[in-house]
Amino acid sequence: MPTWRKAFDAFTSGRRPSQHSQFVTTPTPFHDLDEYIALPRLDGLALSLDGTRLVVGMNVLDPKRTRYVTALWEVDPHGEGPARRLTRSAKGESGAAFLPDGSLLFVSSRPDPAGSEDEPEPALWRLPAGGGEAGVLATRPGGVGGVIVARDSGTIVVSSNTLPGASTAEDDQRRRTARKDNKISAILHESYPVRFWDHDLGPDAPRLMVGDAPGDEVETIELRDVTGHVGTALSTDEASWSISPDGRTIYAGWSIVEQGGSNRLGIVAVDVASGRRVELVSDADHEYSMPVVSPDGSRLAFVTMTRPSTAEPPDVHLAVVELADDGMSTAGAVRVIAADWDRWPRHPAWLPEGTALVVATDSDGCAPVFRIDLDGTVTRLTADHGAYSSVCVDPNGQWIYALRSAIDAPPAPVRIASSSADQEQTMLRGPAAVPPLPGSLTTVSAAAADGTSVRAWLVLPDGASEGTPAPLLLWIHGGPLGSWNSWSWRWNPWLMAAAGYAVLLPDPALSTGYGLAFIARGWGAWGAEPFTDLMTITDVVERRADIDATRTAAMGGSFGGYMANWVATHTDRFKGIVTHASLWALEQFGPTTDSYHYWRREMSSAMVAANSPHLFVEQITTPMLVIHGDHDYRVPIGEALRLWAELAEHHGGDDGTMPHKFLYFPDENHWVLSPQHAKIWYTTVLAFVDTTVRDQPWCVPDALR
Secondary structure: OHHHHHHHHHHHEEEEHHHHHHOOOOOOHHHHHHHHHHOEEEEEEEEEOOOEEEEEEEEEEEEOOOOEEEEEEEEEOOOOOOEEOOOOEEEEOOEEEEOOOOEEEEEEOOOOOOOOOOOOOOEEEEEEEOOOOEEEEEEEOOOOOEEEOOOOOEEEEEEEEEEOOOOOOOHHHHHHHHHHHHHOOOOOOOOOOOOOOOOOOOOOOOEEEEEEEOOOOOOOOOOEEEOOOOOOOOEEEEOOEEOOOOOOEEEEEEEEEEEEEEEEEEEEEOOOOOOOEEEEEOOOEEEEEEEOOOOOOOOOEEEEEEEOOOOOOEEEEEEEEEOOOOOOEEOOOOOOEOOOOOOEEEEEEEEOOOOOEEHHHHHHEEEEEEEEEEEOOEEEEEOOOEEEEEEEEEEOEOOOOOOOOEOOEEEEEEEEEEEOOOOOOEOOOOOOOOOOEEEEEEEEEEOOOOOOEEEEEEEEEEEOOOOOEEEEEEEEEOOOOOOOOOOOOOOOOOHHEEEEEEEEEEEEOOOOOHHHHHHOOOOOOOOHHHHHHHHHHHHHHHOOOOOEEEEEEEEEOOHHHHHHHHHHOOOOOOOOEEOOOOOOOOOHHHHHHOHHHHHHHOOOOHHHHHHHHHHHHHOOOOOOEEEEEOOOOOOOOHHHHHHHHHHHHOOOOOOOOOOOOEEEEEOOOOOOOOHHHHHHHHHHHHHHHHHHHHHOOOOOOOHHO
């Protein structure tokens, strides 16, 4: 009997609280956390250069159920045959890319049959087009990643972390061995920044490496360093790269150091033969990222963002520049495409004729695929409420492949027509089944005080009705430039629906997908319109007959955690508040986060004084659950430590007890990624909201006893 069936039987037999069981009508994997964390998860698509093969990664639990391992699966692009597994190893595989001969490249730290017994770094592997055994194609002491292939020449580009003083792979290995043998972990920094999200920058840093396309008889290739030591230029998420079809030129997003501990993103061109590097697109007023070369190599498309100030938010557009014959310089000015389109494109991909691109972007609570012609015409290609990612274009131009997710659907591979004839997608036969959901999804909206429409998704548990209204959880998204529009394994509302809760997922001021003016409403005023929008739409939902307005809680992570703190200090309407990876003292957060140069563009001293929750700690009357990981460098642990200390200072009893809780993860980061820690996260959150919202006795989860 499946674990979730046993859990369902426990619900319906009365062994669980009646407040939960009254909403359960159909058992699902969301009724049991062991079954939930075991659900397979798809991520990343790769399309062969001839368009005949489509590969997706699927993450599954390892036998110990303590981490996820990725295997590569081939999906029939016609939607007829079932998916078939291509790779198997205990270490897993990622970074799929195809060579012109149809062989598949991937990255894995699986042991090389001909290698040493030492724990291997991620290597570049090749699986022949006709099948057979995969073999190691290239290695580096610091591992490899970020694989791309030139369409015509088959030239391979990867990144590899290399120690700053190393001139060769052998030198890099010697230096690494010396550090390891002498137990040296120290890092010397000479510029800002020093950390990024969840890891230290250094002592090694990414460099770009190039290898020639291997022939049929070639077993391994040599990787040539074409950038040398470039500091942190390639260390951010935006440091993507593209290579010209002929393999002569690499175009890379590049972090450019500025005065005052700041940096900005530009795009450089790197000559593959000589390593000569030039700044191709760069200026002090914009940031440039996500470069992609046109199929004929004559144009470079990219995303451009205006740099924000304390008064104005950024704006994002798609842009194109003509390339000179040598590929190392521009033959014209940067041209913004569809300048009047009030959406923020990301990860552009060229259609084969080179006269249009496709992008996916947040828009009105979903993330559709759009075709953008170079004349500025914008055409929506998907009409549903899905959120699309990993967009791949068929070389014949007829089809677009992507992963589709939604609030009510985990990622799955789909095929989309590149014209706008039907705006429909064909679901392909992926390797993971779609799990049944314990509830339904609807949209709600409300009019803010200034007349602006604020929308949200509302997840309702099965059985919620006028006769049995469901308690409500307000979930606030992070960012703050973001939107609730896609599936989330980390903040999954269906687990709460399985426990009988309704979940409200609003997009308040600062949310993306509603235009620049909607973002500007909350820019530099986090405690104003973003807060009032949340309260306004909560008011509307609480008037529904299927919602119990007397039993509500608020939750948020990252910026959503900031808002949860602001809610706690500015209203007592909620029974409980969960604040995860949250900003508490803005004057402290700015200089200690990993990207101070970005945040100080918005956080003036006046903004901090008006919007920092810690200034209102004495007004808190609602029990809070504080959650934080010590390896969170975007929102450092000091935020949670200060929040907890000030809660104790102002709200602790004579015996030191408080109504508040602090769930601390010493070795987790901003997201809490370990499967077993995810179980503890959800178990603790549910125990806390059951106590505060449903008046059930507080029970410490067994794993924390």
